[in-house]
Amino acid sequence: QVQLVQSGAEVKKPGASVEISCKASGYTFTNHYMHWVRQTPGQGLEWMGIINPNGGSTNFAQKFRGRVTMTRDTSTSTVYMELSSLRSEDTAVYYCARESSGRYGIYFDSWGQGTLVTVSS
């Protein structure tokens, strides 16, 4: 079965960077785009960006451009999201989500368990 397993919780100081991993299994890694979505405490879901594991091309939300990097390692079926210049407002749970598409739509059908990133001095 499809599984997305994310790395563990992180505590970072303002100005630092954080890298979160998302290891995929149960499907052909390069056949599905991967997205990153975050959720600040008590708030809704915020789309951050997308990576195509087949080739590595990316597209980011305007809000995060210049601060976010998304990469992949096809040998381990893992995608990575790095967010730099962290501030307290970046305290959130970060999710990876697999995109599936077909004749009837495009949707996120599998999600990682989430990684809590806490930014605090």
Next chain:
Amino acid sequence: DIQMTQSPSSLSASVGDRVTITCRASQTIVTYLNWYQQKPGKAPKLLIYAASSLQSGVPSRFSGFGSGTNFTLTISSLQPEDFATYYCQQSYTTPRAFGGGTKVEIK
């Protein structure tokens, strides 16, 4: 960018009630509209994709309708396990924006 607006932001309902949540897109997204359910401390779960297609394993009491800019999610008979927050999402283009969420609480 396409903006997604959900209403209401919260509602109180009883087991057995029929519940409808509305989602509006700022421009046409055809039927590229998905609905997710999220419970506290858990990742979102796909319920409905392409506006009205039920994801495998999701109970038939959930249904979706709409096209263009106006969409609805209906729960025909609310069950105890349905108390959660629901999000719509457009997948017509990037950014894949989500609505603000609707929290369904027990009356």
